Every structure is written in C-alpha cells, then in structure tokens.
Amino acid sequence: MSENGITTETLFHPTEGTTRGQFATFLMRSHNALKNPIAPSPNPDPIEPDPTPVIPKAVFVEELLPLHFTTIQLVQLPQTVEVTFNEGSKKMNPVVW
Structure with missing residues (x-):
C-alpha cells in the first residue's frame, strides 16, 4: 500500500483505531491508486512488526x-x-x- 501512495506508515498497528479523517484519506488514496496504478517495486521494503506490546484491556x-x-x-x-x-x-x- 505504501508503494501505491495509499499510506506513509512504515509500522503495522493492527490494534490501533482510525480517525474519520485518516479513513477518508485512505479511501481517497485507494481510489486514486486504482485510477493511476504505480508499477510495483522489484524489491519492496519489508514491513517491520510493531514493537509495541499489546496490553489487554x-x-x-x-x-x-x-x-x-x-x-x-x-x-x-x-x-x-x-x-x-x-x-x-x-x-x-x-x-x-
């Protein structure tokens, strides 16, 4: 997704919430990426796991x-x-x- 300009985030945060503004930006960038796809990089950067421990609530x-x-x-x-x-x-x- 970062290769297509949809996100600039480098760490994966599966337990964090998303604001309406972030979600709207994500949708807009996804839509634009479908209209103007970018060729995939031959050597994409691996996504590093989130080092933040999950604290149960x-x-x-x-x-x-x-x-x-x-x-x-x-x-x-x-x-x-x-x-x-x-x-x-x-x-x-x-x-x-």
Whole structure:
C-alpha cells in the first residue's frame, strides 16, 4: 500500500483505531491508486512488526449476584470475579471488599 501512495506508515498497528479523517484519506488514496496504478517495486521494503506490546484491556466483568438477608447470618462474599479482555482471553481476578 505504501508503494501505491495509499499510506506513509512504515509500522503495522493492527490494534490501533482510525480517525474519520485518516479513513477518508485512505479511501481517497485507494481510489486514486486504482485510477493511476504505480508499477510495483522489484524489491519492496519489508514491513517491520510493531514493537509495541499489546496490553489487554478489560471489556467485561462478570456480574455479581445480589445478596439477600432475612436473619443475621455469616455471609460468603466471592473472592474472585471473571474478567474478559479485548483480545478474547479471560482471567479470574481477586475481588477487594
């Protein structure tokens, strides 16, 4: 895509978002590249992997059920809760009461 002038980015960032302006520019440059294609380079530069580590972000935390009491009794509060992260992994995290 850089060979056709669609992007000037040299690193691949698959987890980053795109603004409306960036996306509009990408579409416009893609359209122009279709109308006026550039011959491919015989030795294209390899795309370097993004050195930035992916830091998982919590996207869902398991709901704790409500507690109901009718008499004085010992209450067992949950010690952990399941958290789902943006890349699909799940982990049991401790609950701080």
